[in-house]
Amino acid sequence: MRTPPPAISPFLAVSALLLLLFATSVAANGYGGGDGASSGPKGNGEQEGVYHIPAYEKPVKGLDAGFYRKSCPEMEGIVQKAVRKAIRDDYTLAASLIRLFFHDFAVQGVDASVLIDEPKKSEKYAEASRTLRGFDLIEKIKKEMESKCHATVSCADILTAAARDAATAVGVPYWPLRYGRRDGKNSIAAEADLHVPMGGKSVTDLVRFFESKGLTIFDLVVLSGAHTIGRATCGAVKPGLCKRKDKPALLDRRYGDFLRRKCGAGGDGEYVELDGETPTAFDNQYYKNLMHGRGVLDTDQKLLLDSRTGDHVRAFANQPSQLFVHQFARSMRKIGEALVRTGNEGEVRRKCSAFNY
Ligand code: HEM
Numbered sequence: 001m002r003t004p005p006p007a008i009s010p011f012l013a014v015s016a017l018l019l020l021l022f023a024t025s026v027a028a029n030g031y032g033g034g035d036g037a038s039s040g041p042k043g044n045g046e047q048e049g050v051y052h053i054p055a056y057e058k059p060v061k062g063l064d065a066g067f068y069r070k071s072c073p074e075m076e077g078i079v080q081k082a083v084r085k086a087i088r089d090d091y092t093l094a095a096s097l098i099r100l101f102f103h104d105f106a107v108q109g110v111d112a113s114v115l116i117d118e119p120k121k122s123e124k125y126a127e128a129s130r131t132l133r134g135f136d137l138i139e140k141i142k143k144e145m146e147s148k149c150h151a152t153v154s155c156a157d158i159l160t161a162a163a164r165d166a167a168t169a170v171g172v173p174y175w176p177l178r179y180g181r182r183d184g185k186n187s188i189a190a191e192a193d194l195h196v197p198m199g200g201k202s203v204t205d206l207v208r209f210f211e212s213k214g215l216t217i218f219d220l221v222v223l224s225g226a227h228t229i230g231r232a233t234c235g236a237v238k239p240g241l242c243k244r245k246d247k248p249a250l251l252d253r254r255y256g257d258f259l260r261r262k263c264g265a266g267g268d269g270e271y272v273e274l275d276g277e278t279p280t281a282f283d284n285q286y287y288k289n290l291m292h293g294r295g296v297l298d299t300d301q302k303l304l305l306d307s308r309t310g311d312h313v314r315a316f317a318n319q320p321s322q323l324f325v326h327q328f329a330r331s332m333r334k335i336g337e338a339l340v341r342t343g344n345e346g347e348v349r350r351k352c353s354a355f356n357y
Pocket residue numbers: 092095096098099102131133197198199201206220223224226227229230231232233234235236237274297299
C-alpha cells in the first residue's frame with residue numbers, strides 16, 4: 001500500500017513563501033546585511049548604499065522617482081535631515097510619524113487630509129486622531145520647503161517621505177519613493193472615525209478595510225507589525241482588557257494583570273508600550289508577543305487566532321526579524337501609492353494645516 005505524501009501545513013507553506021520572497025529580493029538587490037537606515041537619498045531619485053527593496057514593481061500614473069529632480073532637488077534631503085534630527089531629540093516621534101502616515105492613508109489615500117487644522121471639522125479632530133502626533137514637525141518641514149521651493153512640494157509627498165525616513169531611522173530598510181502626490185481638498189472628522197481602524201474591530205472588519213484599499217490580508221499582518229514600536233494609551237487598551245478577561249488564548253494571565261495594574265493606577269492618558277519586550281526595536285517581537293498572549297491591543301491578538309491571518313503571524317514570529325522588516329518596507333511603499341491623487345487633482349498646499357484659498 002502506498003503511503004500518502006505528507007501534508008504541508010499552511011504554516012510551513014507561508015514560511016516557505018516568505019523565505020522565497022526574501023531570497024529573491026536579496027538576490028535582486030544584493031543584500032549584504034548592511035544598515036538600511038544609513039542608506040539615503042543622493043539627489044532626487046538617485047540613492048546610494050545597499051538596497052533591500054526592489055526599485056518599482058509597476059508604474060503608478062502621475063508618480064515618478066524624478067518628480068522633483070528639477071523643481072526641488074533638495075526635497076528628500078530637507079525631509080530626511082529634519083526627521084532624523086527630530087527623532088534624535090525624541091525617539092517616540094518615529095512611531096508617531098508612521099502612524100500619522102497610516103491614518104492619512106486610511107481616509108482616501110495619502111493626501112495630507114489628516115494635517116488640515118479645522119477645529120471640530122477636520123480629520124485631525126476625529127476621535128480616531130486624538131492621540132496622533134507629528135503635525136508640528138511636518139508643518140516645520142513644509143515651511144522650509146516653501147522657502148527653498150515655493151509652491152512645489154505637496155504635503156502628501158512630505159508626509160510620505162517623513163514616514164519612510166522615520167521607519168529607516170528605527171531600522172527598517174530604506175525604500176525608494178516615487179513622488180507627485182497632490183493634497184486633498186477636503187478633510188472631514190466623521191470620515192476618519194468611519195474609516196480609520198481602531199480598537200473593537202473584528203478581523204473581518206480589518207480585512208475588509210485593507211482589501212477596500214487594494215491591499216491584502218498579508219499586508220494587514222505585515223503593517224500591524226508597526227506595533228512593534230510605539231505606545232498605546234490606556235484609554236485604547238482598557239476596553240480590550242475587559243473583553244479578554246478569563247480568556248487565556250486572548251491574553252496571558254500575568255501580562256493581563258500587569259496591564260490592568262498599570263492602566264488601573266493611571267488614567268486613560270497613561271501610556272503602555274505596544275511591545276512590552278523590545279519597545280524601541282523594530283523587530284518581529286510583536287509577533288512573538290502575540291504567540292504568548294501578550295498583544296496589548298485586542299485587535300492585534302485576534303490576528304493570531306483567525307484562520308486568515310494566524311499563519312502569517314506564526315511565520316513572522318518564527319522567522320528571522322529581517323524577513324518582517326523587509327516586508328514591512330514593501331507594504332509601506334504600497335500604502336504610499338494606493339489611491340493617491342496626482343496630475344491636476346487636488347492642490348499643492350502652501351501650508352500643510354490649511355487648504356489654499
Ligand atoms: C490594523 C488595524 C490597526 C488598528 C486597529 C490600530 C490601532 C491602534 C491603536 C488603538 C493604537 C494606540 C493609540 C493610542 O492609544 O494612542 C495604535 C498605535 C499605533 N499604531 Fe496602529 N492600528 C492599526 C494599524 C496600524 C498600521 C497599519 C500602522 C502603520 C503602518 C500602525 C501604526 C501604529 C503605531 C506606530 C502606533 C504607536 C503610535 C505612537 O507611539 O505614537 N497601526 N494603533
